[in-house]
Amino acid sequence: MPRMPALTTSSDGFLLHGEPFRIISGAMHYFRIHPDQWTDRLRKARLMGLNTIETYLPWNLHEPEPGTLVLDGFLDLPRWLRLAQDEGLHVLLRPGPFICAEWDDGGLPAWLLADPDIRLRSSDPRFTGAFDGYLDQLLPALRPFMAAHGGPVIAVQVENEYGAYGDDTAYLKHVHQALRDRGVEELLYTCDQASAEHLAAGTLPGTLATATFGSRVEENLAALRTHQPEGPLMCSEFWVGWFDHWGGPHHVRSAADAAADLDRLLSAGASVNIYMFHGGTNFGFTNGANHKHAYEPTVTSYDYDAPLTESGDPGPKYHAFREVIAHHTATPDEPAPAPALKLPVTDVELAHRAPLLPYLRGLSSTDTETPVTMNELGVHTGYVLYRTTLPGSGDGLLRFPDGVGDRAQVFVDGASVGVLERERHDETLSVRVPHAGAVLEVLVENMGGVNYGPRIGAPKGLLGPVSFQGTELRGWECRPVPLDDLAAVPFGPSTATTDAVPAFHRGTFEVDSPADTFLSLPGWTKGQAWVNGFHLGRYWNRGPQHTLYVPAPVLRPGANELVLLELHATTGTRAQFTDTPDLGPESD
Structure with missing residues (x-):
């Protein structure tokens, strides 16, 4: 015989173990x-x-x-x-x-x-x-x-x-x-x-x-x-x-109104x-x-x-x-908690780097005649690099008639030629190809799976054929970007104070006593951040969010490591941990 649940209902409220409960x-x-x-x-x-x-x-x-x-x-x-x-x-x-x-x-x-x-x-x-x-x-x-x-x-x-x-x-x-x-x-x-x-x-x-x-x-x-x-x-x-979208406002609601x-x-x-x-x-x-x-x-x-x-x-x-x-109702007779201590402002010099595309080219690939989605590759998050050669030369249109999921950076012979975004419904890109046989590389980022409505499970990656000057491109190499363990990334000394190619960057910093902090990246564009191997998440200067929260338990006394995967460009090689979050200009 089933037991009576601890929480039950009456005609107008809840009962917990038979007593009125809200x-x-x-x-x-x-x-x-x-x-x-x-x-x-x-x-x-x-x-x-x-x-x-x-x-x-x-x-x-x-x-x-x-x-x-x-x-x-x-x-x-x-x-x-x-x-x-x-x-x-x-x-x-x-x-x-x-x-x-x-x-x-x-x-x-x-x-x-x-x-x-x-x-x-x-x-x-x-x-x-x-x-x-x-x-x-x-x-x-x-x-x-x-x-x-x-x-x-x-x-x-x-x-x-x-x-x-x-x-x-x-x-x-x-x-x-x-x-x-x-x-x-x-x-x-x-x-x-x-x-x-x-x-x-x-x-x-x-x-x-x-x-x-x-x-x-x-x-x-x-x-x-x-x-x-x-x-x-x-x-x-x-x-x-409320929650925020990249490129949108930072939503707030006044305490008085909500209360x-x-x-x-x-x-x-x-x-x-x-x-x-x-x-x-x-x-x-x-x-x-x-x-x-x-x-x-x-x-x-x-x-x-x-x-x-x-x-x-x-x-x-x-x-x-x-x-x-x-x-x-009765509430605890205890004072309200105080804000936690924050890490003192700390600068980090990211003195080592590893260009992304050369690193990926040395990894094994899945070879397909036409592009396949991330889903078909068994890649659930992150990035895939697609690579093929272009049969012609000159100025022309690269066409992605089925679009991309969700954001694609396009390179010809290693040089950036543009970006396609699902949110803008981008399907074409004007490019100049220097010679027949030039290498086309498309780095596609999964920006997050749809969480509401009928589009849940929409595929990621290249979503269909790609053509240049009307000719479909065939013979693709597909390489997932391995990010679970960054130990294999071939870092070397950084010789420049700016960078304009996708690259990993690494720096170390000292901590006396771990405390909450916020990673600020002025001069950086878009990418991912890790502290001591812990994946903080995505940053993007599009905003509204301009700092990433770093929980105190991620840090350790003594030497700590910061790694960034910057996808575009940086005007410097310095980052900063600050004591104040910046989630963007407020908008009710």
């Missing part, structure tokens, strides 16, 4: 935060007045290959759940399968997306079977942390804003039953934008419906109540900030999950992208203008929300 939660993604900082962030959640913490689960990282479950390092979810419980916090889990989250491919694994015919987020047995297999591995490891077994997890979400995507109710029922069949006894709920259309398509009879919104509190709660006449009112994503809406929510008796309480960082190649009218990749920072900043410091919203929450 969820005051905040979103925090363990996989966007250095594991050595989890305890600090969870403690600060409790001190703001939260009684619950919420997280998505990124399927693409937890199961990078079919049948392989990863639960360590940044993905040590059992440890994170244990730390949350130690802090006295309940937990809401959102396992997907789709998470959106401005995350690469919305959290769907690349190996699953490799099947071009699969119907994502549907009753297609190829999709449901893959998710079932993932749950078969994942849920036994999480069972001790479920409330039924004395753990902190009090509720689990079914899918994610499904009403904005489809209306396959049989699929939603499958996800619901898949959780139940594998021992999840806790309260299950759905989450949709607060419109009649989305709520109708994305909810299940007998399953708690919750809504997502960031303003118009009374209107959105009324829409939820119209759809669900009884039960708790809950805003499961109360949007208090006023939070007060309206709580005054209405509703429960809330603040999205985000603490955003964290899209380290490495984990950022997603949007694609409605044009492709728009998300920046490295996921600060989100959240109450707790990207580096874990209380911002204006932290103090404003803490005050609002204290008006509605």
Whole structure:
């Protein structure tokens, strides 16, 4: 006989172990935060007045290959759940399968997306079977942390804003039953934008419906109540900030405005999950992208203008929300946390370099008659260099009729001749070819998988044939850029103070006592950054973001190493670690 869940519902609210309970939660993604900082962030959640913490689960990282479950390092979810419980916090889990989250491919694994015919987020047995297999591995490891077994997890979400995507109710029922069949006894709920259309398509009879919104509190709660006449009112994503795209503004929302809406929510008796309480960082190649009218990749920072900043410091919203929450419920009788110490300003001379293209030419290639996508090469992130020869000479058009995914730098005999971008719908490039047999090289960058809407899983790399002066180019060498281990990069002394070719650059710097810091790269253009082998992520002078967050645990006392992969040009060979982030000019 099934046990009564710890969290249940009444006609107008929640009950926890039979007693009235209001969820005051905040979103925090363990996989966007250095594991050595989890305890600090969870403690600060409790001190703001939260009684619950919420997280998505990124399927693409937890199961990078079919049948392989990863639960360590940044993905040590059992440890994170244990730390949350130690802090006295309940937990809401959102396992997907789709998470959106401005995350690469919305959290769907690349190996699953490799099947071009699969119907994502549907009753297609190829999709449901893959998710079932993932749950078969994942849920036994999480069972001790479920409330039924004395753990902190009090509720689990079914899918994610499904009403904005489809209306396959049989699929939603499958996800619901898949959780139940594998021992999840806790309260299950759905989450949709607060419109009649989305709520109708994305909810299940007998399953708690919750809504997502960031303003118009009374209107959105009324829409939820119209759809669900009884039960708790809950805003499961109360949007208090927003994310940024490269080339766009840095989004902010005033603390006073967000706090006023939070007060309206709580005054209405509703429960809330603040999205985000603490955003964290899209380290490495984990950022997603949007694609409605044009492709728009998300920046490295996921600060989100959240109450707790990207580096874990209380911002204006932290103090404003803490005050609002204290008006509605008992809060800890402890002072608000202070900002963490920052590393003193430190300059770094990158005195060693290794040109990228000559290095790549010495690596083995996959040879194909026509270009193949990154997906077909089994390359899920990063870059691929495509190489062939040009049969003619003179001025002419290079045509990429199917476009590129997502950004291509084009070289003729090693000289840069232009850039093509998916976001601009570029398909042609005027070039001058000095002689027949000149070498054409195309370095294509995956800028992040679309995380929302019907374009999830869109291919990367060269997406079709390439022609010059009307002649299709054939006989291609395809070389992924190896970035997992930079030890093989053939660095030598840098002999110039400027550089105008793609190259790795390396420098060392001294640290007395590790502390949070921000990497500033004035004079550099676009590329990737690593500190002590830890992949910070992408930088780009297009902005809005102009610094990269460096967590204190990445540093060590004594000598430290900075490596940059600069794709274009630099006006100098110096970088700087600063004590202040620069996420761009603010725009409400």
